[in-house]
Amino acid sequence: MHVPFLDLAAQTAAIRDEVLAAITRVVDSQKFILGDEVRQFEQQAAEYCGARFAVGCASGSDALLLALKAACAGAGDAVLTVPFTFFATAGAVALAGARPVFVDVDRDTFNIDVSQIEPALKRYPNIKAILPVHLFGGCADMDPIREIARSRKIAVIEDAAQAIGAEYKGRRAGSLGDIGCFSFYPTKNLGAFGDGGLCTTNDEALAGRLRALRVHGRTATYFHERIGFASRLDAIQAAVLAVKLKYLDQWSDRRASNAALYLRLFDEHQSSVIPPRPAPYQTRHIFHQFVVRCPRDRDEVQMRLRSEGVASEVYYPLALHEQPCFADLGYKRGDFPVSEELARTVLALPVHPDLSESQIRHAATTLTRLLP
Numbered sequence: 001m002h003v004p005f006l007d008l009a010a011q012t013a014a015i016r017d018e019v020l021a022a023i024t025r026v027v028d029s030q031k032f033i034l035g036d037e038v039r040q041f042e043q044q045a046a047e048y049c050g051a052r053f054a055v056g057c058a059s060g061s062d063a064l065l066l067a068l069k070a071a072c073a074g075a076g077d078a079v080l081t082v083p084f085t086f087f088a089t090a091g092a093v094a095l096a097g098a099r100p101v102f103v104d105v106d107r108d109t110f111n112i113d114v115s116q117i118e119p120a121l122k123r124y125p126n127i128k129a130i131l132p133v134h135l136f137g138g139c140a141d142m143d144p145i146r147e148i149a150r151s152r153k154i155a156v157i158e159d160a161a162q163a164i165g166a167e168y169k170g171r172r173a174g175s176l177g178d179i180g181c182f183s184f185y186p187t188k189n190l191g192a193f194g195d196g197g198l199c200t201t202n203d204e205a206l207a208g209r210l211r212a213l214r215v216h217g218r219t220a221t222y223f224h225e226r227i228g229f230a231s232r233l234d235a236i237q238a239a240v241l242a243v244k245l246k247y248l249d250q251w252s253d254r255r256a257s258n259a260a261l262y263l264r265l266f267d268e269h270q271s272s273v274i275p276p277r278p279a280p281y282q283t284r285h286i287f288h289q290f291v292v293r294c295p296r297d298r299d300e301v302q303m304r305l306r307s308e309g310v311a312s313e314v315y316y317p318l319a320l321h322e323q324p325c326f327a328d329l330g331y332k333r334g335d336f337p338v339s340e341e342l343a344r345t346v347l348a349l350p351v352h353p354d355l356s357e358s359q360i361r362h363a364a365t366t367l368t369r370l371l372p
Contacts, residue, residue: 056233060183134163
């Protein structure tokens with residue numbers, strides 16, 4: 001049996017006519033950059049996320065960079081984040097001219113270990129923002145993060161690239177900090193037909209700053225108060241995303257249902273697989289990824305899964321503090337033991353909404369046989 005890691009063709013087939021009609025509408029209008037399609041999607045996305053404003057941009061990576069620039073993080077500043085995440089989290093900090101400062105993650109939630117934030121802020125008084133990551137579709141513990149940030153008058157920027165629709169104590173990702181950043185890369189729960197991104201905020205001034213920064217800092221035709229760059233959400237992508245947004249909750253609910261089946265099967269088989277643990281705080285996990293830990297031989301297990309038709313992926317095999325491009329930050333192996341352990345042991349299993357129950361059972365039973 002073949003168990004694909006993702007099946008975008010199946011997802012698109014079910015809504016093909018709606019998507020093609022939306023694309024045709026944009027083609028007929030010949031308005032491809034920003035415009036009504038983007039404005040309408042921004043309004044829909046803001047409402048979905050529980051935010052007052054949404055600003056579309058060219059990618060999730062650009063959303064992070066725009067947010068950092070809007071929060072005025074730059075040369076001489078530091079930004080607190082985690083080393084166990086996709087590269088763009090810290091890459092955007094460096095591109096903004098600031099220094100990434102890392103703290104380790106929690107072993108169970110994979111998100112920032114809030115107990116390490118205060119000590120880091122004392123060591124680095126120039127920290128301008130905290131950048132928590134809602135990794136794999138589950139929210140970080142935002143209440144203590146916001147409280148710490150408020151007491152020090154620093155910004156909170158959510159990296160919600162993998163978490164659209166995720167909730168923390170009844171509020172959705174993107175409404176929990178000063179700015180939320182989303183990615184619409186095709187493999188995301190809400191994926192475009194190419195690149196796309198979004199920033200959300202409840203602050204009107206920040207929204208205005210984000211809109212200006214995405215068009216070279218322009219506030220009026222050929223008038224620039226800031227130095228920005230070109231990062232606009234294409235109208236075709238906005239039209240596609242608006243169609244998909246109507247189905248997002250049912251797709252995410254199906255992912256959660258698939259994750260629940262995996263957990264039941266792992267419990268029945270009593271294997272050495274370490275499943276994802278629920279957060280100790282109330283949250284809605286949207287399972288952008290379903291990530292287990294292999295106590296031994298992760299790479300060998302992945303290879304053997306592949307030989308039996310089960311696709312899997314490793315997110316992420318090297319923590320950011322060990323990436324060559326961040327060598328000048330001065331970190332070394334052993335500085336963030338949980339992130340390093342996760343990099344050695346994590347394995348993402350297929351969890352997309354188009355899986356059948358038999359495919360999930362095959363993936364789960366194959367893995368438990370390999371890790372009794």
